[in-house]
Structures are given as structure tokens and as C-alpha cells.
Amino acid sequence: MSFGSPNNPYGQPPQNPQQPYGYPQGQPGYPQAPQGQPGYPQAPQGVPPQQGYGYPQAPQGGYPGYPQQGGYGMQPTYANWGQRFxxxxLDTLLYAVPYAVVIAGSKSTPILSAIGFLALIALFVWQVIMEGKTGQTVGKKAVGIRTLKEDTGQPLGGGMAFVRQLAHILDGLPCYLGYLWPAWDAKRQCFADKVCGSIVIRTNP
Structure with missing residues (x-):
């Protein structure tokens, strides 16, 4: 009687006599042996090898929700002297309109001069508030630059923006040297910027 006989009561012999007991054949996730090495189950064809034990691999592009390291330590693009000038x-030309009304009213009608003077003050206050909240006056917005705090990168606020306007007196005292200082300063700061801790950057570097 042979194992291949149809009368064999024990059934067919195992297809792989070297297959060890206790290992399901063709199941992924078990340790794989080199090709041709007996005693280990081989992965079936078409099934990709399973990832081994150890630390999980990060997905491509990093984990979502966490900033990438490349965004840190980058310096802002400072506005050059020409942009600041x-x-x-532009801001000076804007102030020239109510100032012209003041001059014209002083030669003709005092009421017209008073209206021009109030418009001049209102324009100054509005410019200071806008620079404190957004970092931009009308001229800065037209050129594409912004005044921010150097340590936080946030707008100055109305109070500090007003102090910065007063600090421009220092720029004009030594023959307007402070206004020329951004031309060669490393951070493109005038004297008022150094006193107030502010910088002027490009909005579109």
C-alpha cells in the first residue's frame, strides 16, 4: 500500500514534509527565512512582506498638526531705505492736503483754517491708530512695508506707535542722520526704531 493509493486510509501525505507544525502556511507576519531555507514557512506570492517590530515609521511629510523645523529661525526681510523714504x-503728501487748507484759511477765512487744522490732527491720529493696529500707514500700505515689534513680530499698538512718532525727533536732530541710518544699518532701523524696539519689514519679501 502506498500513500498515493486511493485505498490509503490515512489520506494524502503532506505537501511539504519540511513544514514545521504550529506555523500556518502562507500567513503574513511570521518571520521569513531566506529563499530555499527549510524549516520556515515562506510568504505566499503576491503578499507584501510585513513590517517588522520596532518604532513606527513617520508618514511622508511628517505627522499632521506639527510644524516643520524648516520654519524656525528665519529672519524677516527688512524694508530698505528707498522703500521707507x-x-x-506718500504720507507727507497726504498731510499736505489739510495743511494747504490751513494755509489758505489763514489768508482768507479763519473758519477754513480751523477746519483744515482739525482735519490735520484727525489724519495724524488716524494714521497712528492704523500703524499701531496693522503696522501700516497709508504710505506703508501703498509701498508694501509694515512696522512691527522686533521681539514679538506683532504690531506696536496705538500707544507705542505714538511714542515712535515722537521719537522721530531724534532722527531729525543730528542733521537728519537718523532718517539716513537705515541705508547702512544691519536691521534697517532708524533711531526711533532702536529706541522703541521696532523694525520695518516687507509684507511681500
Whole structure:
């Protein structure tokens, strides 16, 4: 009687006599032996090898919800002297409109002069508030620059923006040297910026 006989009461012999007991054949997740090494189950064809034990691999692009390291330590793009000069020129031209009304009223009608003077004050207050809240006056917004705190990167606030306007007196005292200082300063700061701890950066570097 042979194992291949149909009368064999014990059934067919095992297909792989070297298959050890206790290991399901063809199941992924078990340790794989090199090709041709007896005594270990081989992974079935078409099934990708399972990842071994150890630390899980991070997905491509890093874990969601965590900032990437490349975003830290980057310096802002400071506004150059030409951009600062152009923004101040635009603001000066804006102030020139109510100032012209003041001059015209002083030669003709005192009421017109008073209206121009009130408009000049209102424009100054509005410019200070806007620079304190957004970092931009009308001229700075037109040029594309912004005044921020150097240590936090946030707008100055109305109070500090007003102090910065007063500190511009220091820029004009030594022959307007403070206004020229951003041309060669490493952080493009005038004297008022150094006193108030502010910087002027580009909004679109």
C-alpha cells in the first residue's frame, strides 16, 4: 500500500514534509527565512512582506498638526531705505492736503483754517491708530512695508506707535542722520526704531 493509493486510509501525505507544525502556511507576519531555507514557512506570492517590530515609521511629510523645523529661525526681510523714504513721502503728501487748507484759511477765512487744522490732527491720529493696529500707514500700505515689534513680530499698538512718532525727533536732530541710518544699518532701523524696539519689514519679501 502506498500513500498515493486511493485505498490509503490515512489520506494524502503532506505537501511539504519540511513544514514545521504550529506555523500556518502562507500567513503574513511570521518571520521569513531566506529563499530555499527549510524549516520556515515562506510568504505566499503576491503578499507584501510585513513590517517588522520596532518604532513606527513617520508618514511622508511628517505627522499632521506639527510644524516643520524648516520654519524656525528665519529672519524677516527688512524694508530698505528707498522703500521707507517712499512711504514717508506718500504720507507727507497726504498731510499736505489739510495743511494747504490751513494755509489758505489763514489768508482768507479763519473758519477754513480751523477746519483744515482739525482735519490735520484727525489724519495724524488716524494714521497712528492704523500703524499701531496693522503696522501700516497709508504710505506703508501703498509701498508694501509694515512696522512691527522686533521681539514679538506683532504690531506696536496705538500707544507705542505714538511714542515712535515722537521719537522721530531724534532722527531729525543730528542733521537728519537718523532718517539716513537705515541705508547702512544691519536691521534697517532708524533711531526711533532702536529706541522703541521696532523694525520695518516687507509684507511681500
Amino acid at each position: 517712499l512711504s514717508r513721502l
